[in-house]
Amino acid sequence: MSKMIDLSKEADEFLKKIEELSGEKITSCIQCGICSGSCPMINEMDLTPAQIMLMTLLGQKEELLKSKSIWICASCYTCTVRCPRELDLSKVAEALRQVKLRLSIDRIDINKMDKADLEELPPIALVSAFRKFTG
Amino acid sequence: MKIPYYPGCTLKTKAKNFERSSIAVAEMLGVELVELPKWNCCGVVHSLTSDDLIHHLAPIRNLVRVQEMNEEKLVEDEFRLVTLCSMCYNTLKRSNLRFIENYEEREKINSIMEREEDYKGNVKVVHFLEILRDIGYDKISDKIKKPLDKLKIAVYYGCNLLRPKEVGIDDPENPDILETLFESLGAEVTLFPYKKMCCGSYQTVLDKESVADLTYNILSNAKEHHAEIVVTSCPLCAFNLDNRQEIVRSKHSEFKAIPVVYFSQLMALAFGLNIEICGFDSNYISALPLLKKKGYLKNK
Ligand code: SF4
Ligand code: SF4
Ligand code: SF4
Ligand code: SF4
Numbered sequence: 001m002s003k004m005i006d007l008s009k010e011a012d013e014f015l016k017k018i019e020e021l022s023g024e025k026i027t028s029c030i031q032c033g034i035c036s037g038s039c040p041m042i043n044e045m046d047l048t049p050a051q052i053m054l055m056t057l058l059g060q061k062e063e064l065l066k067s068k069s070i071w072i073c074a075s076c077y078t079c080t081v082r083c084p085r086e087l088d089l090s091k092v093a094e095a096l097r098q099v100k101l102r103l104s105i106d107r108i109d110i111n112k113m114d115k116a117d118l119e120e121l122p123p124i125a126l127v128s129a130f131r132k133f134t135g
Numbered sequence: 136m137k138i139p140y141y142p143g144c145t146l147k148t149k150a151k152n153f154e155r156s157s158i159a160v161a162e163m164l165g166v167e168l169v170e171l172p173k174w175n176c177c178g179v180v181h182s183l184t185s186d187d188l189i190h191h192l193a194p195i196r197n198l199v200r201v202q203e204m205n206e207e208k209l210v211e212d213e214f215r216l217v218t219l220c221s222m223c224y225n226t227l228k229r230s231n232l233r234f235i236e237n238y239e240e241r242e243k244i245n246s247i248m249e250r251e252e253d254y255k256g257n258v259k260v261v262h263f264l265e266i267l268r269d270i271g272y273d274k275i276s277d278k279i280k281k282p283l284d285k286l287k288i289a290v291y292y293g294c295n296l297l298r299p300k301e302v303g304i305d306d307p308e309n310p311d312i313l314e315t316l317f318e319s320l321g322a323e324v325t326l327f328p329y330k331k332m333c334c335g336s337y338q339t340v341l342d343k344e345s346v347a348d349l350t351y352n353i354l355s356n357a358k359e360h361h362a363e364i365v366v367t368s369c370p371l372c373a374f375n376l377d378n379r380q381e382i383v384r385s386k387h388s389e390f391k392a393i394p395v396v397y398f399s400q401l402m403a404l405a406f407g408l409n410i411e412i413c414g415f416d417s418n419y420i421s422a423l424p425l426l427k428k429k430g431y432l433k434n435k
Binding site for chain 2: 021022043090108122124133
């Protein structure tokens with residue numbers, strides 16, 4: 001017997017929004033955990049990549065948007081090449097970040113950064129961080 | 136052979152040694168890397184959301200420059216665009232693919248780029264390592280003046296050369312392009328299981344401590360397999376693996392520093408090019424003591 005989970009309208013809308021922004025069919029995730037097992041950043045994460053997928057599926061917007069993990073993902077595409085369902089988690093994480101960034105909630109503020117750090121960091125690091133962490 | 140070349144911002148600032156050694160090595164092999172006359176930063180990271188077209192403009196603009204170079208006869212019917220930086224490579228190549236595969240977006244992007252000629256989708260983004268593979272490793276071996284046979288080298292790929300699959304220059308799980316290159320230069324290439332592991336990338340700006348942990352893991356893995364030096368093809372990998380050793384050493388007193396250099400620096404050394412061109416003085420952890428010990432800098 002198959003079991004169905006009814007999502008609230010709000011949860012369903014959130015899932016649809018992330019599916020659209022990421023272009024990924026999140027409902028096809030089989031929760032195998034290969035992404036979590038492959039992720040180099042897992043030690044820093046509060047939600048594992050597979051949990052991100054499941055919670056997106058369930059439309060758990062608040063928990064997702066306050067999680068550290070969506071900012072910790074380094075877009076390394078290791079999970080992307082290994083997912084048996086060819087899902088691209090880097091796109092899901094980017095979609096979740098974008099939901100926040102588009103509300104003008106930035107993750108990084110250049111004015112609060114250490115001067116010595118700014119001088120030391122190569123442009124490639126600064127440009128990529130500002131692309132990922134600001135709207 | 137003249138090929139259009141996209142440097143990117145970091146090769147003009149903190150990674151000049153990467154550019155200089157690569158141009159010299161290319162020249163030895165009969166390839167002139169002709170810099171795009173006007174280029175703009177590609178944005179470093181590929182924009183991953185479906186509706187974000189605007190960030191693909193910067194990469195595409197650079198591809199229009201390649202068309203112009205052909206029209207102005209700066210190159211002759213050469214639509215390959217070479218990059219050295221792995222991240223530029225990834226970003227330019229992915230935007231190009233998205234443009235080529237997506238008819239509607241093509242039109243949109245071209246109509247937004249008002250002041251540019253239309254991009255026709257005819258440019259092929261390649262990494263310099265692919266050019267070297269095409270030239271042939273036997274030709275590369277022919278140029279050797281100082282074989283690298285006294286060095287145990289770990290080759291580091293990181294992410295952007297290999298993933299995702301559709302832009303990778305080699306098999307994403309079992310690459311060997313760098314191994315083959317360094318074996319053809321006479322080096323002993325060590326086993327390096329972490330060669331494809333991400334260094335933490337841009338997290339180095341917000342969280343250098345956790346990037347230093349990754350650096351520690353990656354470099355310890357290289358050293359366990361007896362590597363004496365690590366090569367890379369990306370200024371961000373280089374920064375994380377090289378400069379972040381400062382933090383690693385403060386956390387792990389037993390950790391001995393290991394030099395991390397661009398592949399082109401060691402190629403230039405093998406080709407017997409001037410030591411200034413190799414640019415070993417601008418890596419954070421100097422490779423010079425190792426190279427001296429191995430007899431590569433005898434007459435200096
Ligand atoms: S690897 Fe793919 S299918 Fe498996 S849990 Fe992760 S996203 Fe889902
Ligand atoms: S892309 Fe993100 S989630 Fe996937 S393995 Fe890399 S860091 Fe982890
Ligand atoms: S160095 Fe390479 S960066 Fe700066 S433009 Fe690049 S990614 Fe584009
Ligand atoms: S290893 Fe690091 S800098 Fe290099 S390509 Fe990956 S994330 Fe980028």
